Amino acid sequence: MAKISERGGHNFQATGAVGLINETIEDRKVLAAAYKYTKAAGHDVLDVTPGNCDVNTDLILGVNKAERFGAELFLSFHFDKCYDEYNGALGVACWICAEGGKAEEYARSIVNTISVGTGLKNRGVKVNPRLYELRKTSMPAVIVEVCFCEATEDVRIYKEKGPDLIGKLIAEGVCKVAGGQVPGTVIENVDYEIKEPKPVPTYDRSKFKTNARALVALDPRDTASEIYEDLGEIYENERFYVLPEVCDKGNYLPVLYWKDGANRASNKVWVKSKQSYMMIDTYHRVVNVVTELDARYEPSPNSSRMGYVTNGERLYVHRTEGNYALCTYFAGDGYKTAWFTAKYLERI
Numbered sequence: 001m002a003k004i005s006e007r008g009g010h011n012f013q014a015t016g017a018v019g020l021i022n023e024t025i026e027d028r029k030v031l032a033a034a035y036k037y038t039k040a041a042g043h044d045v046l047d048v049t050p051g052n053c054d055v056n057t058d059l060i061l062g063v064n065k066a067e068r069f070g071a072e073l074f075l076s077f078h079f080d081k082c083y084d085e086y087n088g089a090l091g092v093a094c095w096i097c098a099e100g101g102k103a104e105e106y107a108r109s110i111v112n113t114i115s116v117g118t119g120l121k122n123r124g125v126k127v128n129p130r131l132y133e134l135r136k137t138s139m140p141a142v143i144v145e146v147c148f149c150e151a152t153e154d155v156r157i158y159k160e161k162g163p164d165l166i167g168k169l170i171a172e173g174v175c176k177v178a179g180g181q182v183p184g185t186v187i188e189n190v191d192y193e194i195k196e197p198k199p200v201p202t203y204d205r206s207k208f209k210t211n212a213r214a215l216v217a218l219d220p221r222d223t224a225s226e227i228y229e230d231l232g233e234i235y236e237n238e239r240f241y242v243l244p245e246v247c248d249k250g251n252y253l254p255v256l257y258w259k260d261g262a263n264r265a266s267n268k269v270w271v272k273s274k275q276s277y278m279m280i281d282t283y284h285r286v287v288n289v290v291t292e293l294d295a296r297y298e299p300s301p302n303s304s305r306m307g308y309v310t311n312g313e314r315l316y317v318h319r320t321e322g323n324y325a326l327c328t329y330f331a332g333d334g335y336k337t338a339w340f341t342a343k344y345l346e347r348i
Helices: 023-040 055-069 102-118 152-161 163-178
Strands: 003-008 044-047 073-080 092-096 122-127 141-148 212-214 239-242 252-256 269-272 278-280 284-286 293-296 305-309 314-321 324-331 334-341 345-347
Touching: 003 023, 003 055, 023 044, 023 073, 023 141, 023 163, 044 055, 055 073, 073 163, 092 102, 102 122, 102 141, 102 152, 102 163, 141 152, 152 163, 252 334, 293 324, 305 324, 305 334, 314 334
Parallel strands: 003 044, 003 073, 073 141, 092 122
Antiparallel strands: 092 141, 212 239, 212 278, 239 252, 252 269, 284 314, 284 345, 293 305, 293 334, 314 324, 324 334
């Protein structure tokens, strides 16, 4: 059996997120259940949750206590928050320091078991080597983000299923990797096998070109829609690159972002492009237009019209081609990318 350190995230001095539910209150309930069920499965479990203290002391004490215990697995339970309010589902996720290895096995097993056992949307396993609990632990470490405090559907499911079931499912996810069995197991089998990762090229981040900034945390997705696979995380204030492609997808743009865990640029993904979510760099403005400057799908006067801009509006020029410039511009509620007659654009 394994030696496992578990803790609730934050404390009542350095508090966590608050939305429809309070993170610090709820993660203690999940901790109590997870502790009970992992111990019942035969594992040696230690609660390493500190008392009330500042945020830095909180993180240090939890990790140090796990290290002194000689833990073979470190689990930290949290609830996420991204928006002031959210009508819908955002889901459950697990965070690890890097892809591959035992931490990813535990994380996949836990997140899949919780999702299957509750119906919470599965956001998968995410990588962030900057998080203290992940980078300062010598043993495999997983941060479990049970659901989003502000998401109406997440909170509905959480309240319906209850923290006891969540804790039990976490314990079941652990046991699928570490061995042992939770009495009255709910989910017998889930897929958590980690295939040997293919080698990927690494890049110099200082050479990664960017032209936009996230105003809130963004979900990189595989499709330009609300039905999508969550492919990672672009953090608030993180810079990324809007691709030079004609785009009339409503509230979405194709982008690249830097993946810290893989130390490389991402493949093409989609993000929400509302003005309240992101801001693109604008080094040009529209000048000398009598009425409107047409946004076109192709660099041709015969191309159909996507929209328009007027004098004084600012945009980002990706490149020029003959008499036309490919630009990302603000179109109503979100950004789009189209061709404009270049002579009406002036660098600021």
